[in-house]
Amino acid sequence: MKKADLVIIGGAIVGACVAYFLKKDLGFKGSVIVVERDPTYAKSATTLSAASIRQQFSTPQNIALSQFGLSFIHQLKERFGPDADIGFHEGGYLLLASQAGLPVLQQNHQVQKKAGADIELMTPDALKRTFPWMNVDDLTGGAYGRSGEGWFDAHMLLDLVRKGAIEAGANFIKDEATGFTREHNRITGVKLASGSTIACGAAVNCAGPNAGNVARYLDIALPIEPRKRTVFVIDCKKPHPNMPLMVDTSGVYIRPEGDYYISGVSPGAERDHAVDSDDLDPHYDLFEDVIWPSLYQRMPGFDAIKMANAWAGHYEYCTLDQNPVIGAHPEIQNFYIAAGFSGHGLQHAPGTGLAIGELFLHGAYKSLDPSIFGYERILSGTPVRELNVI
Numbered sequence: 250m251k252k253a254d255l256v257i258i259g260g261a262i263v264g265a266c267v268a269y270f271l272k273k274d275l276g277f278k279g280s281v282i283v284v285e286r287d288p289t290y291a292k293s294a295t296t297l298s299a300a301s302i303r304q305q306f307s308t309p310q311n312i313a314l315s316q317f318g319l320s321f322i323h324q325l326k327e328r329f330g331p332d333a334d335i336g337f338h339e340g341g342y343l344l345l346a347s348q349a350g351l352p353v354l355q356q357n358h359q360v361q362k363k364a365g366a367d368i369e370l371m372t373p374d375a376l377k378r379t380f381p382w383m384n385v386d387d388l389t390g391g392a393y394g395r396s397g398e399g400w401f402d403a404h405m406l407l408d409l410v411r412k413g414a415i416e417a418g419a420n421f422i423k424d425e426a427t428g429f430t431r432e433h434n435r436i437t438g439v440k441l442a443s444g445s446t447i448a449c450g451a452a453v454n455c456a457g458p459n460a461g462n463v464a465r466y467l468d469i470a471l472p473i474e475p476r477k478r479t480v481f482v483i484d485c486k487k488p489h490p491n492m493p494l495m496v497d498t499s500g501v502y503i504r505p506e507g508d509y510y511i512s513g514v515s516p517g518a519e520r521d522h523a524v525d526s527d528d529l530d531p532h533y534d535l536f537e538d539v540i541w542p543s544l545y546q547r548m549p550g551f552d553a554i555k556m557a558n559a560w561a562g563h564y565e566y567c568t569l570d571q572n573p574v575i576g577a578h579p580e581i582q583n584f585y586i587a588a589g590f591s592g593h594g595l596q597h598a599p600g601t602g603l604a605i606g607e608l609f610l611h612g613a614y615k616s617l618d619p620s621i622f623g624y625e626r627i628l629s630g631t632p633v634r635e636l637n638v639i
């Protein structure tokens with residue numbers, strides 16, 4: 250029977266970061282096995298994401314996780330060698346506000362400023378001067394990340410972290426976790442689809458949109474489910490210089506991607522529900538019904554655009570509050586959870602990897618404190634209110 254001190258279930262960005270930080274930064278000498286059912290990562294949220302990072306959250310703990318993610322991006326060459334490059338483009342986020350949205354923007358700005366984030370509150374006139382292609386008539390302001398925000402290649406980041414974890418001694422295997430063995434309140438093994446069991450000292454659930462199902466093997470209620478989000482690739486020939494990742498008052502976001510743009514929006518409460526893990530058919534109708542009219546209203550230069558492509562991915566959606574669950578289960582204490590990031594997990598993966606590594610190794614967080622995201626809030630039904638969910 251295989252044995253490991255720690256089994257990580259799910260080897261995309263969150264699982265890979267836990268393995269990497271534990272073995273590399275924290276120097277854990279024990280054995281770590283990462284079980285990944287699809288090493289092509291074709292359906293993982295990580296590779297299907299919009300791959301962007303922002304400081305513009307309303308919760309200090311989310312800002313801290315982003316800031317850690319940013320510092321990690323800046324350390325890539327130092328950590329992985331001179332060729333390490335994920336194409337980070339520091340283009341900024343721009344969150345636009347209508348009359349109703351301005352007080353929230355201002356309130357969030359205070360929190361972000363206190364956390365040291367380089368965010369500028371802009372008036373409609375300033376927006377027009379900086380982004381002349383924008384219609385500002387109905388706007389009261391915008392919050393713009395002058396530095397520390399942008400986008401990159403998620404696949405390249407995953408490749409680097411995964412290779413780094415393997416070089417540091419983590420063992421990635423292709424298999425699917427299908428259950429656990431346990432004695433009283435401790436996990437003793439992870440059962441695999443191949444028929445074997447890995448005897449383990451502990452396990453971490455990094456199964457992304459499938460994390461709720463993995464927890465169910467232990468009869469643990471974890472309100473995380475796959476919810477579809479479609480990304481549209483847009484061809485627009487007219488120039489829109491210096492476009493940041495702009496989040497319109499309609500909820501539609503858009504950012505440049507090479508010679509194209511990518512854009513998306515939540516599908517709306519009535520059709521935003523759990524989907525089958527294989528259902529990756531884009532919500533094409535959102536383009537005509539919501540995205541194009543909103544973009545044209547905001548940017549008259551988007552009068553003649555073409556949808557060049559579209560894909561869908563699954564948010565690992567936490568139905569309590571659209572925030573992750575990070576930490577040990579209070580009863581089964583050698584079962585850790587790092588999932589449910591609901592659209593912001595790529596940027597928060599490095600910080601989460603280090604935090605879970607420290608919790609496993611030292612029994613306490615040392616560098617970052619994501620304890621507000623612990624499982625206890627699920628038990629008590631107490632949401633963490635993050636106002637900037639995209």
Ligand SMILES: Cc1cc2nc3c(=O)[nH]c(=O)nc-3n(C[C@H](O)[C@H](O)[C@H](O)COP(=O)(O)OP(=O)(O)OC[C@H]3O[C@@H](n4cnc5c(N)ncnc54)[C@H](O)[C@@H]3O)c2cc1C
Nearest residue numbers: 259261263286294295298299301426457562593594595596
């Ligand atoms: C359209 C879209 C846009 C997004 N945009 C952004 C963004 O701009 N910025 C940002 O920070 N985040 C973004 N996100 C969110 C981000 O992609 C996720 O939060 C993050 O990638 C989660 O990583 P993960 O490793 O937890 O999950 P995943 O990447 O889904 O990986 C989970 C892995 O677990 C494996 N697995 C599942 N069950 C098992 C099992 N039983 N046994 C073995 N393996 C298993 C799966 O095969 C998968 O590879 C976006 C997501 C989507 C869908």
